[in-house]
Amino acid sequence: MESGWSLGLMTGTVLDGNIDIAMLHSDGERIDEFGPYELVPYPTDIRTLLSDTLAAARKWNFEGPEPAIFRHAETALTEAQSIAVSGFLDRHGFRPDQLDAIGFHGQTVLHRAPAAGRRGATRQLGDGELMARMVGSDVVYDFRSADVERGGQGAPLSAIYHRALLRRLGAGPESLVLNLGGVANLSWWGGDGDCSERLIAFDTGPANAPIDDWVRQHTGATMDRDGLIANQGRVDEDRLSALLDHPYLTAPYPKSLDRFDFQAEMAEGLDLEDGAATLTAFTASAVAKAMSLLPQRPSRIVVCGGGRRNPTLMRELAHRTGAEVQLADAVGWRGDAIEAECFAYLAMRSLRGLPLSFPLTTGVATPQTGGRVARAVDRP
Secondary structure, three states: OOOEEEEEEEOOOOOOOEEEEEEEEEOOOOEEEEEEEEEEEOOHHHHHHHHHHHHHHHHHOOOOOOOOHHHHHHHHHHHHHHHHHHHHHHHOOOOHHHEEEEEEOOEEEEEEOOEOOEOOEEEEEOOHHHHHHHHOOOEEEOOOHHHHHOOOOOOOOOHHHHHHHHHHHOOOOOEEEEEEOOEEEEEEEOOOOOHHHHEEEEEEEEOHHHHHHHHHHHHOOOOOHHHHHHHOOOOOHHHHHHHOOOHHHHOOOOOOOOOOOOOHHHHOOOOHHHHHHHHHHHHHHHHHHHHOOOOOOOOEEEEEOHHHHOHHHHHHHHHHHOOEEEEHHHHOOOOOOHHHHHHHHHHHHHHOOOOOEOOOOOOOOOOEOOOEEEOOOOOO
């Protein structure tokens, strides 16, 4: 298969106000070259709109007609991301017709894992047809729905890209990739072999979301920057022990979480610093429990996502797991770009009919392709 340039977009559930944009040259299997990458800020009014949309989504909870705000938010965020992509391409000297595709993840507003007798559900806002018209490139979007419709979790989808990164690094089952966004998820590759049997991924528990919410509720700040608040507190080990009894943490994989499945209220009754410290320790301890579920316990964790910038969380992760903790940047990856790169990679796989999800990554019965393609009007 021929390699080509694709561009990936990602905005996470922590609503940090940024659009992650990254380009990748690949054939959907190997990574040939990393292209340019930027964090582009959303307009302030979009951030407020998305926050209101998330609140409406929680009230809706997949019951009845969708909230009217969804359509408004979908158009607004698609237009904002399309303008950001066009500016990005101009700044880096690329034309839209030089892209094989844009991988447009959209904004997750609600995700519900399958349960006994109930299929899962997921909703990402993003109008691929509108973006294709505005940018002039083919767009692959709605990556998760096909997996959910076939009984999968719909998440995480990053495992096959993490596998490509690990192969490029020459790493194997001694390593796992941990992404710390609003939720934490890991990917583990058992070495050469069928991805249906040797590629495992699942959400381990919360990551930044409850810490951010706790700090926002108490100070108005958007996050515990550099982990400074948690570093001043003491972990309530009794509270932590009780939290670690949550049945999700020992449930077999595949499994996935919504951003609000674990909330800041877990620290209720503690002061600001001790609450932040305890929530931080809980994120790390949940990863430790997740590692015990794998066929073998990795000795190295390569960490990507915004949570890697929190030194207190990184220290807790090393302490609670006993593993060597390395930042993605230290092994030559771009720690802030990986999720956007992932959707550039998945777009290429989607165009070529390659699977995006597997039985041990989302629980789908057989390897599953996905993504819908919106063609640019001026391209065949």
